[in-house]
Amino acid sequence: MTLFSENLERFRVHGVEGEIDDAIVSNIESFIPSRNEYVQLLIALAQYKPVPEFAERIHRFIESLIPYMDRPEHITSYNRWEFDNYKFIVHEIFLYTLAVFLKFERFELAAPLLLQQYFVGGRSEYSRDTMIGFQNIRQYMESLEYRNQRLETRRLSLRADLLKERCHGTGLDFRFLMQADFVAFMRAEISANDDYSRWWPETLLYLGHYGSSFEIFARAKSKIYFDRVKTLLGIGSPSDLSELLESYKQDCSNLPKWEFESFCPSALLGYESLATLP
Numbered sequence: 001m002t003l004f005s006e007n008l009e010r011f012r013v014h015g016v017e018g019e020i021d022d023a024i025v026s027n028i029e030s031f032i033p034s035r036n037e038y039v040q041l042l043i044a045l046a047q048y049k050p051v052p053e054f055a056e057r058i059h060r061f062i063e064s065l066i067p068y069m070d071r072p073e074h075i076t077s078y079n080r081w082e083f084d085n086y087k088f089i090v091h092e093i094f095l096y097t098l099a100v101f102l103k104f105e106r107f108e109l110a111a112p113l114l115l116q117q118y119f120v121g122g123r124s125e126y127s128r129d130t131m132i133g134f135q136n137i138r139q140y141m142e143s144l145e146y147r148n149q150r151l152e153t154r155r156l157s158l159r160a161d162l163l164k165e166r167c168h169g170t171g172l173d174f175r176f177l178m179q180a181d182f183v184a185f186m187r188a189e190i191s192a193n194d195d196y197s198r199w200w201p202e203t204l205l206y207l208g209h210y211g212s213s214f215e216i217f218a219r220a221k222s223k224i225y226f227d228r229v230k231t232l233l234g235i236g237s238p239s240d241l242s243e244l245l246e247s248y249k250q251d252c253s254n255l256p257k258w259e260f261e262s263f264c265p266s267a268l269l270g271y272e273s274l275a276t277l278p
Helices: 002-009 019-030 034-046 054-069 082-105 105-116 140-150 160-164 174-191 202-207 215-220 223-232 238-250 265-269
Strands: none
Touching: 002 082, 019 082, 019 140, 034 082, 034 105, 054 082, 054 105, 054 174, 082 105, 082 140, 082 160, 082 174, 105 174, 105 223, 160 174, 160 202, 174 202, 174 215, 174 223, 174 238, 174 265, 215 223, 238 265
């Protein structure tokens, strides 16, 4: 995985002639074979009981990708959108990693991705904390907003479109990506201090009229199963969610929204049924 991280340098966008959003999208497309190779490796590892140290290795791997989303020291002249491909790639890798672990119920591997902070060296020179939460892995991509306007596509989210279109051939159904996105959203909401520590769940735009709970929360009707799942959210019991869910009920403007599209966290959690059975 160290080699995978180092090889990411090959996908750097710099000195683009023409429309930079075209270059960003083309670059992201060229990453698909590498992404698929990573996902297949992850699925194979998750299907067998991994050694305890595997959780830390994956966490450090994700950590090693984060610096790609910012300007490296050796580049002094640049367009601020030139790192947008990495913003997409790193975010996508994080989502797939979480999605695979949740699908195969490797909660002991998934939880550290959400609960442990990431060390990003070199940030101190900008007076920024060198330890950051997973929320920083999803960063705004201005180039895609520009592309949406330039091509007059009128899409609610080109980023969500790309995530869904690219899911084909991964061996993972898109609903698992949405489940991972929702878990990340809820974990961030539980610990959020401000808008900067929240998580924007890109893929949930495609929920549509899907109003039932995601699989891991449907299974968490069992108290035994809930006791495994609760580590993902950093809670002790379902009642720990009551205040947050009530705040959504009182003011739904706090929820992510795409024009008239949004979602109901309590329904996706199956909140009323959590831990109600042995």
